[in-house]
Amino acid sequence: MLIMKITDFIEKELNGWRPIELILLAIAIMLILHNLFLLHDNIIAVISAICGILYTIIAGKGKISCYLFGICGSGCYAWLAFQSLLYGNLILYLGYYIPAQIYGFFSWKNNLKEVSNEIIKAELSKRERIILFFISLIGCFLTTVLLSYFHDTSPVMDGITTFLSVIGMYLTVRRCIEQWVLWMFVNGLSLIMWIFRIISGVRAYSTLVMWSVYFILAVYFFVMWRKEIYDNKKTVV
Numbered sequence: 001m002l003i004m005k006i007t008d009f010i011e012k013e014l015n016g017w018r019p020i021e022l023i024l025l026a027i028a029i030m031l032i033l034h035n036l037f038l039l040h041d042n043i044i045a046v047i048s049a050i051c052g053i054l055y056t057i058i059a060g061k062g063k064i065s066c067y068l069f070g071i072c073g074s075g076c077y078a079w080l081a082f083q084s085l086l087y088g089n090l091i092l093y094l095g096y097y098i099p100a101q102i103y104g105f106f107s108w109k110n111n112l113k114e115v116s117n118e119i120i121k122a123e124l125s126k127r128e129r130i131i132l133f134f135i136s137l138i139g140c141f142l143t144t145v146l147l148s149y150f151h152d153t154s155p156v157m158d159g160i161t162t163f164l165s166v167i168g169m170y171l172t173v174r175r176c177i178e179q180w181v182l183w184m185f186v187n188g189l190s191l192i193m194w195i196f197r198i199i200s201g202v203r204a205y206s207t208l209v210m211w212s213v214y215f216i217l218a219v220y221f222f223v224m225w226r227k228e229i230y231d232n233k234k235t236v237v
Helices: 002-014 019-038 043-060 066-083 087-109 125-150 155-173 178-199 206-234
Strands: none
Touching: 019 043, 019 206, 043 066, 043 206, 066 087, 066 206, 087 125, 125 155, 155 178, 178 206
C-alpha cells in the first residue's frame, strides 16, 4: 500500500512537464557536470545547483515536491555562503529558507487542485503590492547597513538579495505570482555577486550556472503563471 502511494505521488509530480522545461534542465545539468569534472568544481556547489534548479522548476509547476529539493539545496548553499563570508545569505538560508520551506510544504498541501495536483495560483491586491514595495525599500536599506557593520564582503548586493529573498519566499508560500518579479531581480543581482566572488578566487562555477538558470526560469514562470491566472479569470467571468 505504501509503495503504491509513493508511486502514485511520483507519477503525479512528474506529470505535465513541457519539452522546454526538460531541455533547460538537461542543459543545466550538463553544464554543472562539466564544471565538476573539467573545472574541478566544489561538490557542495554542484549539489546545491542541481537541487536548486530542480526546486525552481518544480515550484514553478506548482508541485509540492519542490520543497524536498529546496531544503537540500538550501543547506548546501548555506555552507557555500559561510565559506565565502556572505553572512546575509548564510542567515537567510539557515534561519529562514529552510523553516519557510517546511511550512510551505504543508501550506501548499492544503491548496492543491484535485485533478492536476498543482497549487492554485494567486496574486496580490494593489494595496498589498504598494505596502510590500515600501517594506522592501526600508528592509533592503536596513539589511545593507547591518551587513556593512559586520564586514560582509558584498554588503549592498548581499543585503538587497537577502531581504528581497525573504519577501520572495513569503510570496512563494502564499502562491502569489508577484514572487517571480522579485526572483528576477534577486537572481540577476545574485548572478553578478557570484561573478565577483569567482573572479576573486572562489571555486563555485556551478553556483554561477544555478543563478543564470534561476533568472531564466523566473521570467519563464512569470509568463506561465500570468497566462493561467488570466485564463482562470476569463473562465470565472
